[in-house]
Amino acid sequence: MSSDDYLKGRGAQKNTPNQFLQHVYEMREDFLEFCRLEGEEAENNKTQYIPIFPKTIVNKVDSPDVGMMFSMNPYQGCEHGCIYCYARNAHEYWGYSAGLDFERKILVKKSAPELLEAKIKHKNWKAQTIVMSGNTDCYQPAEQKFEITRKCLEVFLKYRHPVGIITKNALVLRDLDVLKELNAHRLVAVNISVTSLSEQTRRKLEPRTASIQKRLKTIQVLSENNIPVNAMLAPMIPGINSHELLPLAKTVAEHGALSFGFTVVRLNGAIGQIFTDWIKKAMPDRAEKVLHQIQDCHGGTINDSRFGLRNRGEGKIASQIHDMARLARQKYFKDKKFPILNKELHEQYKDGQMRLF
Numbered sequence: 001m002s003s004d005d006y007l008k009g010r011g012a013q014k015n016t017p018n019q020f021l022q023h024v025y026e027m028r029e030d031f032l033e034f035c036r037l038e039g040e041e042a043e044n045n046k047t048q049y050i051p052i053f054p055k056t057i058v059n060k061v062d063s064p065d066v067g068m069m070f071s072m073n074p075y076q077g078c079e080h081g082c083i084y085c086y087a088r089n090a091h092e093y094w095g096y097s098a099g100l101d102f103e104r105k106i107l108v109k110k111s112a113p114e115l116l117e118a119k120i121k122h123k124n125w126k127a128q129t130i131v132m133s134g135n136t137d138c139y140q141p142a143e144q145k146f147e148i149t150r151k152c153l154e155v156f157l158k159y160r161h162p163v164g165i166i167t168k169n170a171l172v173l174r175d176l177d178v179l180k181e182l183n184a185h186r187l188v189a190v191n192i193s194v195t196s197l198s199e200q201t202r203r204k205l206e207p208r209t210a211s212i213q214k215r216l217k218t219i220q221v222l223s224e225n226n227i228p229v230n231a232m233l234a235p236m237i238p239g240i241n242s243h244e245l246l247p248l249a250k251t252v253a254e255h256g257a258l259s260f261g262f263t264v265v266r267l268n269g270a271i272g273q274i275f276t277d278w279i280k281k282a283m284p285d286r287a288e289k290v291l292h293q294i295q296d297c298h299g300g301t302i303n304d305s306r307f308g309l310r311n312r313g314e315g316k317i318a319s320q321i322h323d324m325a326r327l328a329r330q331k332y333f334k335d336k337k338f339p340i341l342n343k344e345l346h347e348q349y350k351d352g353q354m355r356l357f
Contacts, residue, residue, distance in 0.1 A: 006281055007045070007100075009207055011081035012088075013278055015097035016270045045104065047079050049142060052094075052107045057115035058130055065307050067261075068164070071134025072116065074148040076107035078136040080168065082206045083278050084235055087135045089269040098270035103208075106142050113151040120161050120346070127346035129189075130156075131164040139169035141208065153178045160185055160345035166232065168193035168206065170214040173221055183227045186342040191261075192219050193232040194252055196241045204282050205240070216255045223256025228339050231257040235265035238293035238317050239286055245321060249328035259338040262325055264313030265294060267302040275302075293317055 007013050057072050077091055081103040088098035096105050109115075119125060132138040138149040153175055156163040163182065165172065172179075172190065182188035194215050196202050202212055210218070222229050231252035236242040249260055267275045279287045291302065297313035298304035304313075312318065 009081075010045070010100060010103055011083035011085075011205070011207055011278065012099040012103060012274045013281055014274075015099040015101055016273045018092045018095065018097055019270070020092055021095065047103070047141075048105050049145070050105060050107050051110060052076070053111060054109055054115065056119070057109065057112045058119045059134065061134065063307065065311060066134075068131045068134060069128050071131045072112070072152070073133065073135045074109050074112045074138050074146075074152065075136050075140060075142050076109075077102050077105055079103055079106060079141045080137055080206055080209045082168075082209070083275055084205065084237065084265055084267070084271065086266075086268060086271065088271050088274065090135055092270065099274050106140075108142060108146055108148070110146065110148065112148050113155050116152050117155050117159070120155070120159050121350055123350075127161055127343040129162040129164050129341050129343075131166060133166040137167050137169060138165065139167040139171040141169075143169075143171055150175050150178065153182065156187065157182050158349070160187060160342075160349040162187045162341035162343055162346075164189050164191065164341075166191040166193065168195075168209045168215060170210040170218045173218055176221070176225065179222070179227055180225055183225070185345055186339060187345070189228045189230065189339070189341060190222055191230045191232050192222075192252075192257070193234065194219075194248060195234070196244055197247060197251060198241075198244075201241060205237075216251065219252060219255040219257050223258075229257045230338055231260040232262070233260050234263040236262050236321050237265045237290065238297065238321075239290035240283075242317075242321055245324045246328050249325075250332050253332035253336070258336045259333060260325075260328070262321070263311040264297050264318050264321060266298060266304045266310050266313075267294065268305065268310075269303070272302045 059071050061068050061071055076094060078085065078087065088102045091098050091102040094107060132149060132152065143149050153163065157178060179188055192215055194212065195205060197212055199212055219229050219231065233245060233248045236245060245262065252260060276291065279290060294302050296315050297318040299314065304310040
């Protein structure tokens with residue numbers, strides 16, 4: 001495949017078939033050649049924002065190895081285009097592909113703040129940290145237009161409810177005023193994803209995300225305002241970024257992160273096809289080596305569904321990654337402690353104001 005054929009600005013290079021649909025849409029070579037000769041685009045590469053109207057917004061997380069109990073996602077699909085993203089498979093439930101559709105068809109939940117408010121006001125609800133972006137990034141480019149995440153943060157503040165945030169976008173600093181108010185009551189923690197220190201690697205893996213320098217600056221600014229930050233050095237992909245774990249950990253610690261987490265990449269569901277197609281086009285010289293090393297971490301397959309092992313990996317390569325992580329915690333995070341969020345205030349604020357009687 002020539003560089004002219006590579007779809008720049010996107011992670012996935014094709015739409016994979018949706019496992020839930022009977023019919024498969026396929027772009028044939030003769031049609032593509034016709035479009036080329038006629039000077040026409042074979043398909044529209046622009047991002048579409050599609051409103052949807054869910055009945056609920058807070059999801060209970062049943063997976064025992066995820067590290068969260070409840071999550072919410074103001075958007076489905078994500079324009080960031082991270083090629084390895086586990087959330088791609090969820091797009092198939094909406095009738096779309098986990099490939100390019102995931103990046104170009106963004107489902108927008110404008111009613112999220114109202115649904116959230118109804119949930120945490122319910123008489124039977126007991127405060128538990130709700131994580132924004134358990135699936136797709138709540139500060140992806142769509143947030144600049146719709147501001148749903150900011151409105152949800154204002155709901156959390158109004159009801160003094162703990163909230164976690166996972167993002168790789170510097171747009172989170174736009175809401176520093178609300179975050180500072182939440183943090184005054186120990187109600188917020190932010191997880192910033194930093195996958196590489198190389199801009200070249202970042203652009204290939206995560207084409208529409210904030211630059212590495214912007215993410216490091218985001219960690220620094222949040223930390224300077226005493227907002228706790230955990231760095232997500234994930235996923236570690238053998239042959240691409242796994243060798244960076246120690247310098248990554250050192251750098252995020254120097255910028256103020258109180259802790260870090262990581263996973264070993266796994267390519268579940270349609271992501272296996274999407275990643276394999278992508279790496280053979282984006283990194284043809286090392287594609288087979290990387291794929292074989294990922295297989296080595298998951299018992300000979302690129303996918304792994306075993307709870308407890310699927311995100312940790314196994315085998316020699318995975319063990320080396322875990323050894324580096326242990327060393328990084330000893331060297332750079334020994335005297336740092338990540339705080340526990342406050343669940344005690346919410347009950348007093350369920351009606352929107354402090355109870356006086």
